[in-house]
Amino acid sequence: xxxLSAAPPAAFLLLLCLSVLLLPAAAAPxxxxxxxxxxxxxxxxxxVALHYLNFQTASPGALQxxxxxxxxxxxxxxxxxxxxxxxxxxxxxxxxxxxGSCLATVLYPKTKSPPVVSIKCMQSKDQRQIQEEDNxxxxxxxxxxxxxxxxxxxxxxxxxxxxLESVWALAVAGSSYIMWEKSRENLDxxxxxxxxxxxxxxxxxxxxxxxxxxxxxxxxxxxxxxHMRLTWLPGHPLKVKYFCASVxxxxxxxxxxxxxxxxxxxxxxxxxx
Numbered sequence: 104x105x106x107l108s109a110a111p112p113a114a115f116l117l118l119l120c121l122s123v124l125l126l127p128a129a130a131a132p133x134x135x136x137x138x139x140x141x142x143x144x145x146x147x148x149x150x151v152a153l154h155y156l157n158f159q160t161a162s163p164g165a166l167q168x169x170x171x172x173x174x175x176x177x178x179x180x181x182x183x184x185x186x187x188x189x190x191x192x193x194x195x196x197x198x199x200x201x202x203g204s205c206l207a208t209v210l211y212p213k214t215k216s217p218p219v220v221s222i223k224c225m226q227s228k229d230q231r232q233i234q235e236e237d238n239x240x241x242x243x244x245x246x247x248x249x250x251x252x253x254x255x256x257x258x259x260x261x262x263x264x265x266x267l268e269s270v271w272a273l274a275v276a277g278s279s280y281i282m283w284e285k286s287r288e289n290l291d292x293x294x295x296x297x298x299x300x301x302x303x304x305x306x307x308x309x310x311x312x313x314x315x316x317x318x319x320x321x322x323x324x325x326x327x328x329x330h331m332r333l334t335w336l337p338g339h340p341l342k343v344k345y346f347c348a349s350v351x352x353x354x355x356x357x358x359x360x361x362x363x364x365x366x367x368x369x370x371x372x373x374x375x376x
Contacts, residue, residue: 149172149189153167158280163272166196168199170202171191172191183212184210185211186209187208211287217285218287237337256300267300274297290321294319297316311332314332
């Protein structure tokens with residue numbers, strides 16, 4: 104009988120060791136896990152934070168793109184979801200020059216709600232310079248004798264006509280709302296192109312545009328076509344209504360306006376565009 108209770112088989116020991124190694128990650132909710140700064144999940148969360156910032160800022164002159172993730176950790180919060188803690192640099196969306204650095208948290212809820220973002224940035228671009236740039240752009244748009252129209256911005260060679268740079272920048276700001284709202288932990292977006300744009304002449308001080316924008320979905324590589332109605336006045340929140348046609352998901356409706364917090368952005372079905 105003693106021989107039957109001798110050392111267990113080697114295969115059993117190997118299985119036991121693997122179980123012990125895997126146990127802490129599954130049994131430690133609330134513990135922080137370091138991520139490689141070059142990981143897709145870290146970069147995706149940082150882009151989501153910047154989508155939210157670009158929409159909230161509502162400033163074509165202050166648009167920022169992701170530079171490099173410096174530090175990233177992940178925390179699993181019971182009953183809430185996964186929360187990312189990020190430190191990253193940014194680039195000026197237009198020039199690609201260094202634009203500063205940011206600290207951000209991004210919570211992906213377990214529900215289908217948009218990511219909850221908190222972000223603070225130190226910009227190298229002077230705030231007064233940004234305001235002057237926005238005002239110049241606004242005055243140019245307001246004094247059009249004919250409504251602006253355009254297609255394929257940028258073109259197949261990556262070029263943007265100078266006369267269309269302003270409406271392209273506004274499209275980036277507006278589509279940032281769509282990309283933030285649609286993003287999930289394993290799904291994020293780039294704006295690939297403004298397929299078409301048409302300006303609406305208004306009697307008040309606001310500028311208004313109809314866009315069709317193409318969004319590049321990562322990692323599926325799908326191209327998502329979205330119709331977007333955007334209203335803008337410097338110093339005021341952007342107002343965006345949209346619907347998207349996805350290859351995999353069909354039509355998706357949504358609308359929103361900046362309201363001070365990620366959780367407070369308005370949602371409506373079937374907006375009247």
